[in-house]
Amino acid sequence: xxxxxxxxxxFHSHAPGYWQDKNVTPEQWNSHVWQLxxxxxxxxxxxxxxxxxxxxxxxxxxxxxxxAMAITPHYFNLIHPTNPDCAIRRQVIPRIEETWEDPNEMxxxxxxxxxxxxxxxxxxxxxxVLFLVTDRCASYCRYCTRSRVVSGVGEQExxxxxxxxxxxxxxxxxxxxxxLSGGDALLLSDNKLESILKxxxxxxxxxxxxxxxxxxxxxxxxxxxxxxxxLAKYHPLWMSVHVNHPRELTTEVKEGLERxxxxxxxxxxQSVLLRxxxxxxxxxxxxxxxxxxxxxxxxxxxxxxxxxxxxxLRTSVSKGVEIIEHLRGHTxxxxxxxxxxxAPGGGGKVPVNPDYVxxxxxxxxxxxxxxxxxxxxxxxxxxxATWSSTPANRLSMIWEPGAKW
Ligand SMILES: *Cc1c(COP(=O)(O)O)cnc(C)c1O
Numbered sequence: 001x002x003x004x005x006x007x008x009x010x011f012h013s014h015a016p017g018y019w020q021d022k023n024v025t026p027e028q029w030n031s032h033v034w035q036l037x038x039x040x041x042x043x044x045x046x047x048x049x050x051x052x053x054x055x056x057x058x059x060x061x062x063x064x065x066x067x068a069m070a071i072t073p074h075y076f077n078l079i080h081p082t083n084p085d086c087a088i089r090r091q092v093i094p095r096i097e098e099t100w101e102d103p104n105e106m107x108x109x110x111x112x113x114x115x116x117x118x119x120x121x122x123x124x125x126x127x128x129v130l131f132l133v134t135d136r137c138a139s140y141c142r143y144c145t146r147s148r149v150v151s152g153v154g155e156q157e158x159x160x161x162x163x164x165x166x167x168x169x170x171x172x173x174x175x176x177x178x179x180l181s182g183g184d185a186l187l188l189s190d191n192k193l194e195s196i197l198k199x200x201x202x203x204x205x206x207x208x209x210x211x212x213x214x215x216x217x218x219x220x221x222x223x224x225x226x227x228x229x230x231l232a233k234y235h236p237l238w239m240s241v242h243v244n245h246p247r248e249l250t251t252e253v254k255e256g257l258e259r260x261x262x263x264x265x266x267x268x269x270q271s272v273l274l275r276x277x278x279x280x281x282x283x284x285x286x287x288x289x290x291x292x293x294x295x296x297x298x299x300x301x302x303x304x305x306x307x308x309x310x311x312x313l314r315t316s317v318s319k320g321v322e323i324i325e326h327l328r329g330h331t332x333x334x335x336x337x338x339x340x341x342x343a344p345g346g347g348g349k350v351p352v353n354p355d356y357v358x359x360x361x362x363x364x365x366x367x368x369x370x371x372x373x374x375x376x377x378x379x380x381x382x383x384x385a386t387w388s389s390t391p392a393n394r395l396s397m398i399w400e401p402g403a404k405w
Contacts, residue, residue, distance in 0.1 A: 006246075006286035011293075013251040017077030018049040029073075032221040036138065039070045046093065049076075053084035059094035066309065068151035069094055071139045075218050078247050087245045087277040090313065092139055098309035104344075107148045107155060109305040111346020118168050120160030124348055128177035128208075129169070132160055133196060137184040138218035141242075143272060143313045145305040145342075150183055158183065166199050169206065177208040179240075186215035186222055190230050197234040209234055212270070214242040216256045223256035228263040240268045240299060244278050246286040254294050261295040268299030271337065273323070275315040281326035288327065288335035298337035303352070306344050317341065317352060325354045329370025 028034040080086035122130040135158035149158040340349040363382040
């Protein structure tokens with residue numbers, strides 16, 4: 001077979017991009033403080049560089065009272081100047097559809113508020129907790145599942161009582177895993193973040209720390225050697241990043257991810273399945289290949305939560321299953337994430353998989369492989385009539401759904 005070229009497989013630097021004529025020194029560009037200070041947050045800021053559609057203009061004007069708009073210059077440079085269908089645009093530029101009401105949508109789709117024993121701590125699973133340490137992010141994803149508390153303009157304020165949370169963790173010896181998120185924990189200063197990590201690390205039963213962050217993608221300048229050295233003092237510490245489209249993996253992002261990996265931090269990726277962004281098997285294959293090159297293991301692919309104003313970004317569950325089928329067997333197993341639905345209302349993450357087990361009884365299991373061929377596996381002590389010891393071990397049968405076996 002001829003080698004196929006996957007979309008946007010290369011790593012590029014897009015700097016200085018739209019900031020070309022603005023006399024920005026490399027020192028400024030490479031400073032996360034400068035990047036944060038120069039985020040694009042207004043309609044005028046967008047229109048200085050981009051031609052917006054009516055849906056986008058109206059969206060920017062109307063939706064900003066629910067979830068602020070902010071885009072770092074680094075990430076802004078990935079946006080196509082004129083195409084409203086650009087996969088990067090759809091993630092960070094509001095559209096009028098955000099104000100639409102859908103009866104299935106919720107402000108807290110994963111039911112987090114009802115699982116908070118103390119403010120800021122979500123304890124849903126038996127042995128691990130989610131600790132929301134800030135309400136700020138480097139840029140705001142339009143489909144944010146936590147838009148009710150994130151960015152400072154929404155309906156709720158994020159209350160985090162650090163002392164109460166630390167006490168809860170100390171008392172609850174069943175908790176062995178703490179996941180820092182927010183907002184984005186990497187927006188805290190090194191000192192503030194270290195004070196939290198140090199305090200949690202001092203609790204003997206906490207075995208495992210992780211940080212969920214999109215800062216390596218939105219603001220790779222924040223991944224400084226100093227930050228990495230600090231984090232490495234608190235091992236085992238893992239990190240889950242959030243990349244949805246292969247173009248987000250720029251040269252600068254790759255360098256930041258490699259720096260984290262070089263400091264012994266295992267990296268996973270959590271993608272959200274988004275219409276017009278990554279609901280395409282070839283785009284997802286390109287993404288997982290690039291992640292592996294950055295030493296990031298694709299971890300989860302999320303069905304988009306039923307967050308208010310996300311109908312234009314959601315797609316069908318079967319699309320997610322189709323993407324997994326397109327990856328499993330066809331490419332590196334490390335590159336295949338687990339597709340999950342975070343159960344609406346607060347049931348936690350539920351895996352959703354293609355059906356590879358076609359039929360099963362107490363003597364045998366009939367499975368289907370990635371190429372659509374059928375194989376029979378006998379249970380211990382059972383002799384299956386059609387079982388053959390040839391390496392191919394294939395059944396030459398066509399199975400139709402509902403057929404008697
Ligand atoms: C996702 C999540 C976790 C972590 O789940 P893992 O499957 O272990 O990655 C923990 N707590 C909450 C509330 C979560 O939503």
